Structure formats: C-alpha cells, structure tokens
Amino acid sequence: MKTIRFGYKVWCLNSDDGYLVTFDLYQGRIYEGNEVNEKVFGKCAATVLKNIDSLSEDKWSLPYNIYFDNLFTSSQLLTELNDRNYGATGTIRANWCKHCPLKSVDSMKKQKRGTTEFATDKVNKIMVCRWMDNAVVSVASTVHTNNASSKVKRYSQSEKKNVEVDCPKIVQEYNQHMGGTDRQNQNVNKYRTGIRGKKLYWCIFTWLIDVTEQNAWLLHKKSGGGLSQFEFKEQIAHTYLTRFGTPPKGAGRPPSCSTKGEKQMLEDIRFDGIEHYLVETQDNKIRRRAGEGCKKRPFSQCSKCNVGLCLACNLSFHIK
Numbered sequence: 001m002k003t004i005r006f007g008y009k010v011w012c013l014n015s016d017d018g019y020l021v022t023f024d025l026y027q028g029r030i031y032e033g034n035e036v037n038e039k040v041f042g043k044c045a046a047t048v049l050k051n052i053d054s055l056s057e058d059k060w061s062l063p064y065n066i067y068f069d070n071l072f073t074s075s076q077l078l079t080e081l082n083d084r085n086y087g088a089t090g091t092i093r094a095n096w097c098k099h100c101p102l103k104s105v106d107s108m109k110k111q112k113r114g115t116t117e118f119a120t121d122k123v124n125k126i127m128v129c130r131w132m133d134n135a136v137v138s139v140a141s142t143v144h145t146n147n148a149s150s151k152v153k154r155y156s157q158s159e160k161k162n163v164e165v166d167c168p169k170i171v172q173e174y175n176q177h178m179g180g181t182d183r184q185n186q187n188v189n190k191y192r193t194g195i196r197g198k199k200l201y202w203c204i205f206t207w208l209i210d211v212t213e214q215n216a217w218l219l220h221k222k223s224g225g226g227l228s229q230f231e232f233k234e235q236i237a238h239t240y241l242t243r244f245g246t247p248p249k250g251a252g253r254p255p256s257c258s259t260k261g262e263k264q265m266l267e268d269i270r271f272d273g274i275e276h277y278l279v280e281t282q283d284n285k286i287r288r289r290a291g292e293g294c295k296k297r298p299f300s301q302c303s304k305c306n307v308g309l310c311l312a313c314n315l316s317f318h319i320k
C-alpha cells in the first residue's frame with residue numbers, strides 16, 4: 001500500500017505486478033471511513049483496513065501478505081492484521097520504536113554499512129529490524145520474523161566500485177513486494193490519457209480509465225495474451241471508435257467498415273457475448289436485416305451491434 005499523487009492524493013493497494021486491487025481517495029478532513037478504526041489506529045492505518053474491508057467477502061479469508069510504508073505502520077495495525085490472519089510488513093519511523101532495545105538511529109549511522117539489529121516483541125509477535133545502508137532503514141513485520149540475511153550489491157563511494165553488503169531478508173522482502181504501486185504508476189504514466197479537462201475532478205476520471213486499462217492488460221498477459229501495453233490500448237481505442245465513432249451515412253444501415261482491421265473489430269464485438277440486447281428499433285422503423293437468409297422484416301435490433309435482427313436470428317447471429 002502506497003500513496004500516489006497526480007494533483008490528488010490516492011492511497012493504492014496493489015499486487016506485486018502492479019494490479020490495482022483497491023484504492024482510496026484522500027479526502028482531507030472529510031473522511032468517510034470507519035470512525036472507530038480511525039480513533040484506534042489513526043487515519044492512515046484506518047485506510048489500510050478500509051481498503052481490505054472493501055474486498056469482496058469471499059476474499060477476506062485468503063492469507064494475504066500486506067506491505068506498506070512508514071505512513072501506515074503502527075504496532076496496532078500490525079497486531080490487528082495479524083489477528084485477521086494476514087501477514088504485515090512495513091517501514092517504520094525512528095521515533096515509533098523508542099522503546100525497542102535497538103541502537104538509536106544516530107549511533108547506527110556510525111556503524112559500517114550492512115550492520116543489522118533485530119528486536120522481537122513476543123507478545124504481539126512483531127519483529128523489528130534496523131539496518132544500516134546509505135541511510136538507516138527500520139522495518140517491522142509479523143511474517144518475516146527470522147534474522148536471516150544475504151548479500152546485496154551496493155556501489156561504494158569510497159572504494160569506487162560495487163561491493164557486497166549484508167542485507168536482512170525482511171528488508172529484501174519488503175523491497176521486493178513494495179514495488180507494485182510504482183509499477184502501476186510506470187504503466188499508467190507511459191500512455192497517459194492526454195485529453196485535458198477544466199474540471200478539477202477530470203484527472204481522477206482519466207486516471208481511472210488509464211488504471212482500468214492497465215489492470216485489463218495485466219489480466220490479458222496473465223491469461224497468456226501477447227499484446228504489448230501499447231497494442232492493447234490501441235485495440236481498445238480502435239474497437240470503441242469502430243463501434244461508436246462516426247455514424248454511418250444513411251439511416252438504418254449497419255455500420256460500414258472500410259478496412260480489414262475494422263471489419264475484424266466489428267466481428268470481435270459481435271461475438272464477445274457481452275450485453276447484446278434485442279431492442280425495438282427507433283420509431284418502430286424496419287431495419288435492414290442482418291440475419292443470414294432471413295425473410296422477416298425486423299422491427300428489432302441488437303443494441304450493441306446496431307443491426308436489424310428478428311428474434312429468431314438474434315441467437316445465431318451472435319454465435320460463431
């Protein structure tokens with residue numbers, strides 16, 4: 001869980017690959033969350049819980065590991081998530097673990113790079129780790145609770161070369177799983193909707209479209225699709241323009257298409273199996289029939305394909 005900003009502040013809960021699971025618009029003083037949660041956990045932590053609660057009920061029992069930055073982390077939140085059987089890991093502010101038996105941030109800064117300290121709160125089953133990298137990093141977790149570490153590569157200014165530095169596993173896990181929101185941001189910013197609106201909320205509207213497209217593209221890839229994000233976005237645009245673009249000349253005629261690609265696009269819409277409703281034609285006019293070999297004079301049409309169909313032809317027209 002991480003905050004992003006594009007004029008508005010949005011709290012995003014993403015999966016590792018960048019899929020936006022849920023989000024919450026920051027509303028300043030007007031907070032529409034759970035007041036009890038806000039009192040107990042603080043406004044930011046309450047947002048994490050609100051986002052999790054907004055998942056559909058059948059998903060609540062899944063064993064999530066949730067990662068967040070120091071804006072959200074508190075021992076109350078970690079304990080609450082642990083009680084709900086979720087793993088939780090987050091960076092923490094230095095003053096948050098005053099009572100932890102760890103070296104202070106200042107004395108840690110004097111240690112050599114890679115120095116690590118651990119402390120465990122056995123009652124709440126939280127492990128806190130302080131690690132000296134370029135700066136001091138503090139992470140708390142209810143799930144990565146062993147003090148294993150391995151080497152990571154870092155550039156050393158004094159030695160002018162890459163050196164290996166000890167890095168605790170909890171920090172590596174945090175870094176690995178925290179990148180989802182950044183990945184989403186990268187994807188969204190790559191092909192951002194360029195149309196500008198005058199209304200303040202316009203950027204939220206275009207962001208929602210862009211992020212929805214990103215999610216759809218990730219699902220496309222997950223299910224074996226091979227389109228690049230650009231090709232995927234292009235195809236969506238083409239499909240909408242083909243179907244809803246410049247209306248065909250002459251009333252009652254099915255949309256004509258000039259190119260092979262557009263023809264394919266109309267075929268794709270025709271067989272997509274989504275929301276093809278047989279409706280009355282406008283002013284009860286007869287539409288040119290699209291049903292193959294049909295002898296009837298249809299007073300009905302498909303609401304999506306915009307072609308005249310009688311009841312008998314409706315099904316066969318939409319099935320390959």
Ligand SMILES: [Zn+2]
Pocket residue numbers: 270276277302303304305306318
């Ligand atoms: Zn249709």
Ligand SMILES: [Zn+2]
Pocket residue numbers: 289291294295296309310311312313314
């Ligand atoms: Zn017919």
